[in-house]
Amino acid sequence: MTPPPSRWITSGVAWGVLTSGVVAAWVLVALGGRGYYATPLAVRAYAPTHPLLRPSGPVGHTLGVVGTLMILVPFLYMARKRWRRLQGVGALPTWLEVHLFCGIVGPALITLHTSFKFNGLVAAAYWSMVVVVLSGFAGRHLYVRIPRALRGHELTRAELDGQAERLRIELVDAGVGIDILHRVEAFEHLVVPEHERLSLVDLLFGDVAVGRRLRTLDADLKRARVPDGQRVEVVRLAAARALLLRRMAYLRRTRRLFELWHVFHLPLVYLLLAIAAVHIGVALYLGYVPFRW
Amino acid sequence: MRFPHVAGIGGSLLVLLVSASGVEAQLGALVSPGRLTTSHAAVEGLGNCQSCHERGRRVTAEKCLACHRPVAERIGRRSGVHKDVKDDCVACHAEHAGVEGELRPFDQASFDHGGVTGFALTGRHAPTAEECAACHKGRSFLTLSATCASCHEDVHKGALGTTCTSCHSTTVAFSDARTRFDHAKTSFPLTGAHRPVACTSCHRDRTYRGVPFASCTDCHRDPHRRAGNAATPGQPAVRAARADRECTACHTTATWRSRTVSHDTDTAFPLRGRHATVDCARCHTQPALKVKPRSDTCAACHADVHRGAFRQDCNACHNESGFGKAPFDHSQTTFALTGAHEKATCVACHKRPGATNASAAVEFHGLSSDCVSCHADVHRGELGTTCQSCHSTATFRLPGYVHPRFPEFFAGRHAAVACSGCHVPDALTGPVRSDQPAVRVRYRSTTTACASCHRDVHLGQVGPGCERCHTVEAPLFRIADFPHARTEFPLVGGHARVACAACHKTETGLFPAGHGTAVKLSGVARECSACHADVHLGQLGGDCASCHASDAFRLPDYRHQRRSMDVFLVGRHRQAPCEACHKRVTGQFPSGSATAVQYQIDARCASCHVDVHRGSLGPNCGTCHKP
Numbered sequence: 005m006t007p008p009p010s011r012w013i014t015s016g017v018a019w020g021v022l023t024s025g026v027v028a029a030w031v032l033v034a035l036g037g038r039g040y041y042a043t044p045l046a047v048r049a050y051a052p053t054h055p056l057l058r059p060s061g062p063v064g065h066t067l068g069v070v071g072t073l074m075i076l077v078p079f080l081y082m083a084r085k086r087w088r089r090l091q092g093v094g095a096l097p098t099w100l101e102v103h104l105f106c107g108i109v110g111p112a113l114i115t116l117h118t119s120f121k122f123n124g125l126v127a128a129a130y131w132s133m134v135v136v137v138l139s140g141f142a143g144r145h146l147y148v149r150i151p152r153a154l155r156g157h158e159l160t161r162a163e164l165d166g167q168a169e170r171l172r173i174e175l176v177d178a179g180v181g182i183d184i185l186h187r188v189e190a191f192e193h194l195v196v197p198e199h200e201r202l203s204l205v206d207l208l209f210g211d212v213a214v215g216r217r218l219r220t221l222d223a224d225l226k227r228a229r230v231p232d233g234q235r236v237e238v239v240r241l242a243a244a245r246a247l248l249l250r251r252m253a254y255l256r257r258t259r260r261l262f263e264l265w266h267v268f269h270l271p272l273v274y275l276l277l278a279i280a281a282v283h284i285g286v287a288l289y290l291g292y293v294p295f296r297w
Numbered sequence: 298m299r300f301p302h303v304a305g306i307g308g309s310l311l312v313l314l315v316s317a318s319g320v321e322a323q324l325g326a327l328v329s330p331g332r333l334t335t336s337h338a339a340v341e342g343l344g345n346c347q348s349c350h351e352r353g354r355r356v357t358a359e360k361c362l363a364c365h366r367p368v369a370e371r372i373g374r375r376s377g378v379h380k381d382v383k384d385d386c387v388a389c390h391a392e393h394a395g396v397e398g399e400l401r402p403f404d405q406a407s408f409d410h411g412g413v414t415g416f417a418l419t420g421r422h423a424p425t426a427e428e429c430a431a432c433h434k435g436r437s438f439l440t441l442s443a444t445c446a447s448c449h450e451d452v453h454k455g456a457l458g459t460t461c462t463s464c465h466s467t468t469v470a471f472s473d474a475r476t477r478f479d480h481a482k483t484s485f486p487l488t489g490a491h492r493p494v495a496c497t498s499c500h501r502d503r504t505y506r507g508v509p510f511a512s513c514t515d516c517h518r519d520p521h522r523r524a525g526n527a528a529t530p531g532q533p534a535v536r537a538a539r540a541d542r543e544c545t546a547c548h549t550t551a552t553w554r555s556r557t558v559s560h561d562t563d564t565a566f567p568l569r570g571r572h573a574t575v576d577c578a579r580c581h582t583q584p585a586l587k588v589k590p591r592s593d594t595c596a597a598c599h600a601d602v603h604r605g606a607f608r609q610d611c612n613a614c615h616n617e618s619g620f621g622k623a624p625f626d627h628s629q630t631t632f633a634l635t636g637a638h639e640k641a642t643c644v645a646c647h648k649r650p651g652a653t654n655a656s657a658a659v660e661f662h663g664l665s666s667d668c669v670s671c672h673a674d675v676h677r678g679e680l681g682t683t684c685q686s687c688h689s690t691a692t693f694r695l696p697g698y699v700h701p702r703f704p705e706f707f708a709g710r711h712a713a714v715a716c717s718g719c720h721v722p723d724a725l726t727g728p729v730r731s732d733q734p735a736v737r738v739r740y741r742s743t744t745t746a747c748a749s750c751h752r753d754v755h756l757g758q759v760g761p762g763c764e765r766c767h768t769v770e771a772p773l774f775r776i777a778d779f780p781h782a783r784t785e786f787p788l789v790g791g792h793a794r795v796a797c798a799a800c801h802k803t804e805t806g807l808f809p810a811g812h813g814t815a816v817k818l819s820g821v822a823r824e825c826s827a828c829h830a831d832v833h834l835g836q837l838g839g840d841c842a843s844c845h846a847s848d849a850f851r852l853p854d855y856r857h858q859r860r861s862m863d864v865f866l867v868g869r870h871r872q873a874p875c876e877a878c879h880k881r882v883t884g885q886f887p888s889g890s891a892t893a894v895q896y897q898i899d900a901r902c903a904s905c906h907v908d909v910h911r912g913s914l915g916p917n918c919g920t921c922h923k924p
Contacts, residue, residue, distance in 0.1 A: 045331070049391025050402035059330070123331045123393075128312075267304065274305030275312055286328055290346070291355040 016101030017144065020108030027067075027109070031116050035063060041120050048119075059117055060292045068117035069294045072280060074110030075133070078103045078273075095155055104144065111137050129279030132272045139269045145208065146262045151251050164252050171245040178238050180230060187228075188242045191221045196249040207254045207261070214250065218243050331393035334400050336436075349392070356392075358384035367439050377439070378413050405429065416443045420467030452503050472496075485510045489550030513544040566592035570617025606662060632666040636690030646671050675738055706745050709769030719743060719750055757810030758818045786823050790847030800828060835887030836896050865900055868924035878905060 031037040040053040048054060056063050081103035084090045111133050122130055151159045151167075159167070175188060195214045197206060206213075221242060225235040251258070333341050340348040351357045362369035371377045382389070390400050410426060411417025418426045425431040432441060432448050441447050445461040449471075457464070464478040465471055475496055480487040487494075499516055500508055509515040546563075561567040568575075580590045580598055591597040595611040599620075607613070614625040625643075627634040634641075647661050664670060668684040672693075680687070687695055695716065700707045720738050743749075747763045751774075759766065767774045779797075781788045788795070800821055805814040821827075825841040837844070844852060855875075857866065876894070883892040898904060902918040914921070 045394050046398045047394075047402070049394055050389075050399070054391075055388075121331065124329050126328075126330070270302060271305030271308050274302070275309040278309035278312070282328070289352060290350045291353040293353075 014101060016104030016106075017108065017141075019101075020105040020112075023105070023109045024112035028112060028116065031057070031063065031067075037116070045121060057119060059119055059121070060287075060297070062297050064117050064119060065292070065294055065297065067113045071110045071113030071117055072284070074106040074113065075276075075280075077106035077110070096157075097152070097154070100147075104140070107137060107140050125279055126283040129276045129283065132276040132279070136269060136272045136276060139265065139272075143262070143265045143269055146258060146265055149207070149251055149254065149258045150262065151248065151255075161252075161255075164248065164255075168245060168248050168252070171241055171248065175238065175241045175245070178234055178241065180234055180238055184225065184228060184230060184238065187221065187224055188238065191217055191242055192246050192249060195246045197253055199253075202254065202257065204257075204261075207257055210250065211247070214243070214246055218246070329393060331398075332396050333392055334394070334398045335396055336400060337392060338396075356387045358386050361386040361390075367437075371439070376415075380413075414443075421470070422467050453505060456506055490552055491550050513548075517544075519544075564592075571619055572617050603661065637692060638690050676740060680740055703745055706769070710772060711769050753810060754815060755810075755818055756808035756813050756815040758808055758815065758820075786821075791849060792847055831888065832893060833886075833896060834889065834891055834893045836893070861900070865924070870924040 032041075035057060036053045037057055040048065040051050040057050043051045049058075055061050058064050059068060081099045084093060084099050085096065114130065114133060118130060151164060153159055153163075175185065195210075195217050197203075197210075218239060222235065222239050225238060230238065328343060328346075329341075337349075349356050349360050351360060362372070368379055372379045372382060375381075389402060392398065392400070405426070408426075411419075429438075444459060445451075445465075446459060449461070451459075451461075462477075464474045466474075466477040469476050497503075499510075582590070595615075599611070643661075647664060667682065668674075668688075669682065672684075674682075674684075687698065698716070717738070720740055720743060722738050746761075748761065751763070766776050766779060798816070801816050801818055803814060804817045806812065808815055824839075825845075826839065829841070831839075844855065857863075878898060879894050879896055881892060882895050884890065884895075886893055901916070902922075903916065906918070908916075908918075
């Protein structure tokens with residue numbers, strides 16, 4: 005089985021944070037935003053960088069326009085998910101990463117566009133956006149706990165059982181002694197909850213304990229003088245199987261939580277869009293047209 | 298899955314509807330990017346957006362200036378802060394920055410008040426540049442004008458017009474307006490002592506117009522005015538004396554101590570001589586010159602040092618050139634002043650005996666014309682009372698006095714001797730009367746003996762007849778040409794050229810007049826050896842004259858006197874010099890052991906010549922050799 009590409013290379017979150025950091029650094033350092041945003045509102049209009057960085061200035065307005073467009077990209081992801089016509093356009097996980105990327109960079113640009121001045125109705129839109137972004141992170145946390153195929157569709161119970169079995173066979177084929185396999189089994193027993201031990205906290209944050217116990221297992225294998233190659237392989241397989249078994253154990257609960265998350269994530273998006281529309285409409289009406297500075 | 302979408306869209310519409318259903322101001326606050334400043338509070342709210350904003354044109358200057366008409370007017374005039382602005386009001390005046398937002402950015406430090414407003418903050422205005430509110434008390438900066446009265450109270454109540462700068466400047470305090478104001482432009486130019494006077498001394502109650510100045514008494518009190526403004530008989534006030542005249546007839550603005558009073562024409566007492574230099578107050582002693590001093594008698598001012606001894610007026614003797622220089626003609630008296638008497642001050646003679654205060658001691662009556670009434674008789678009456686027989690008034694010295702007797706004695710060097718050189722004071726021998734000089738000089742019975750004046754430096758060696766050697770003509774009694782031939786030792790030859798002191802040495806010892814130090818004149822030894830050393834050391838005896846003469850010691854033509862030498866001094870011996878035989882040797886001589894030329898020598902050949910035959914032919918060289 006070929007290992008999947010590195011998580012960070014394909015992570016929209018990582019790229020989104022990186023891109024936001026670069027843009028923020030450019031505005032804050034290169035364009036003098038640090039001093040500008042620190043200037044009190046009462047006199048900020050007379051700062052030398054005001055013409056450039058104000059919300060209706062060349063940089064501020066562009067940030068607002070680009071940020072708004074990026075915020076709209078997740079709706080394309082939504083359309084890709086729902087409209088049959090678009091189902092052939094790109095893999096859904098890729099769409100998700102693009103969604104995540106734009107969902108991080110867009111709000112970051114909007115934040116710079118606001119010049120940290122949160123007034124009126126449009127502030128409600130901004131804070132809605134912040135909540136949506138934060139809930140997005142929570143959604144992402146739940147999403148990765150639902151095992152999926154490469155194309156993005158959820159795996160069935162049978163497929164999951166098959167995967168778990170394949171991992172068990174790979175462990176046995178690793179050629180370690182029976183006592184090592186017993187040790188791995190004890191590890192699985194510790195990290196994969198039985199039905200009566202299932203809890204919401206363990207669902208959301210239990211993976212942290214998996215990592216800790218995995219390090220204990222690794223240390224035990226070292227003491228048992230398992231050759232390094234075998235030991236790494238065994239730990240990898242044990243980890244993959246333990247996580248898979250945990251996902252399978254919490255699958256039903258995770259799915260229900262994810263559906264509930266949509267209820268929280270989506271409505272604020274509409275509120276955000278509605279207020280942004282009013283904001284953009286008023287701005288355009290009063291003549292604050294992009295690229296006419 | 299449709300629920301979230303439905304809920305979101307529905308919720309959003311609900312929020313918007315709830316917002317829109319609120320009052321207009323609240324909705325405006327929701328749409329507004331920020332509250333307006335208090336200045337613009339009246340246009341807060343959704344319905345007022347277009348009070349400033351224009352559809353599609355953002356914020357236009359037309360909208361701003363529609364309200365801000367004074368600014369529009371100044372922009373039109375291109376004056377003040379807005380003289381160079383374009384139509385972009387919001388470039389300088391930013392709104393929606395909150396209630397406390399700054400609408401008028403203003404860098405106080407760099408603001409050019411003079412250039413922008415045309416009213417430079419100079420002098421005392423300069424510190425106000427630090428604090429705008431010191432002048433701009435209202436919100437608007439446009440309410441002030443460049444007129445002084447817009448800030449300063451017109452204490453003159455408009456009486457002096459509005460051009461304050463004609464008197465005041467910003468460089469000095471209002472109270473020091475004098476530095477600016479040119480009083481010369483008024484009808485009363487300030488001169489002299491009027492210049493440093495404070496303005497308020499004349500301009501009381503800040504009244505600067507209509508101040509009376511035609512008469513000095515408008516400001517000055519008249520010190521000449523006596524009580525009741527009336528002159529007292531006998532002591533008329535100056536004011537009364539010139540009632541119809543101006544103060545300026547006497548005084549100038551330079552000082553009250555004016556000397557412009559013409560005492561000659563204005564008074565009965567012309568000031569002449571030293572009177573002209575006397576300070577007014579010396580005579581006008583009454584306070585504030587109220588009382589006119591009497592001028593009919595000198596005694597009104599001057600004390601009579603004569604204490605009424607003279608009945609006539611002082612002018613008979615004195616005039617204004619000074620009391621000390623009284624032009625009194627002494628020749629009117631029995632004692633005309635001549636010679637040194639002319640230079641004597643009056644009090645030198647006219648003084649009361651024992652008085653210490655000269656001015657109180659002057660006594661002009663009863664003074665005798667005898668010399669001794671003023672001069673002490675140093676001769677104590679020895680020469681009588683007729684001093685004039687010797688002295689004149691020119692000087693007590695008698696430069697032309699010729700002794701009537703012994704003219705030969707008073708000739709020569711004696712002629713130049715001062716009288717006191719011979720007529721020396723006597724030593725006091727007894728009590729002296731208080732009215733006579735303590736010292737007595739004798740002029741009669743003075744001896745002409747040399748020893749009465751001169752000390753005998755020879756201590757009696759030559760007796761009392763000094764004139765035998767000395768004359769009165771020679772300076773310091775030197776004897777230029779003493780005739781030594783008169784002595785027992787005439788000076789001839791080399792002796793004639795010898796200085797006296799070479800033989801007559803100064804000795805200390807017993808002389809006829811006693812023990813002392815003097816030049817030895819008598820009893821000088823005449824032997825050669827008394828003066829000359831015997832270089833022959835006794836070889837030739839004491840009779841030097843048998844060989845030497847007094848001309849010179851050298852003997853160029855000496856001839857050996859012994860006849861035996863005639864045989865010896867022949868041939869080469871005759872040609873030999875003296876020293877070939879008489880050699881200088883060191884040995885035993887009659888006078889002692891020393892070095893001298895040997896004159897007593899052996900005539901044998903061997904004493905000079907070496908015997909080359911070593912005695913083989915005997916000592917008689919003459920048998921074979923000839924000199």
